[in-house]
Amino acid sequence: MSAVSFQNVSKTYITPRGEFQALKGVTFDIEPGEFFGLLGPNGAGKTTLISILAGLVRASGGRVSVHGADVQADYAQARRRLGVVPQELVFDPFFTVREALRFQSGYFGIRDNGDWIDELLDGLGLADKAGANMRQLSGGMKRRVLVAQALVHRPPVIVLDEPTAGVDVELRQTLWQFVSKLNKQGSTVLLTTHYLEEAEALCGRIAMLKQGQVIALEKTSELLRRASAKVLRFKTDNPLPEALAAQARVTGRFVQLPVHDAAEVERLLAAVREAGLVVEDIEVSKADLEDVFLDLMTGQGATPPAQEALA
Known part of the structure; x- marks a missing residue:
């Protein structure tokens, strides 16, 4: 099942x-x-x-x-x-952290849940905030409490x-x-x-x-494995020429270009030199999940899901 x-x-x-x-x-x-x-x-x-x-x-x-x-x-x-941790910070401002977890346990009919609550507080770094009112917590601490509330009924x-x-x-x-x-x-x-x-x-x-x-x-x-075999990465403060910009992923000073073999790396580096770009920290590395994600979302690498996975 x-x-x-x-x-x-x-x-x-x-x-x-x-x-x-x-x-x-x-x-x-x-x-x-x-x-x-x-x-x-x-x-x-x-x-x-x-x-x-x-x-x-x-x-x-x-x-x-x-x-x-x-x-x-x-x-x-x-x-x-099911235990769900939502995106939004939702909390009751009238309870302490421990009280909120005890009430959450009660929603599922769970009594004497103190040992598990203590384990959640300790595991999520909330032990020293157990007696604090929810209103007093930072945003990050509130999110930890949301995680604990989602897990309190195991x-x-x-x-x-x-x-x-x-x-x-x-x-x-x-x-x-x-x-x-x-x-x-x-x-x-x-x-x-x-x-x-x-x-x-x-x-x-x-x-x-x-x-x-x-x-x-x-x-x-x-x-x-299905991603482009490699990517060429470097930093530059110069604008890319149109031909390179069309295939590049640019984040601030970081530029990333897909490559498949050594000849393509050399071709791109030659284009960089011809454009007069000043670059640093050149490296060739494996593509990551972000590369796969962008390829699929732009339709360049989209493939239907495996049928056995949908069975």
């Missing part, structure tokens, strides 16, 4: 401008114990899909289940098996919707250490993130959404 199953899920919103189809027949399964990534640009449908999974939005068509429990027909069981499936957006490096490391530990102990993790290096490092399999449709669904290693 799959930990999470999306079968032909669609969602249409009625707007003042007419109908908007946010999801179009999304189908894939997440197996128990997987660390699974769901990626896509803003507006691709990721949050809508997670909202349907959490029971916050009703799908227009299709079926979603958590360990066999339908999220609409058997909502109570599906919700008990759900077998953990959904992290942009959990590290706008947080510091320490929180990222603390969060990933704790979640990775739970994953190794058997928890299933579904992650959405715009930090693609996180997805590359953590996720064994990834689905990519574009305009409400799955355009890639493979093991992370296979996605990387």
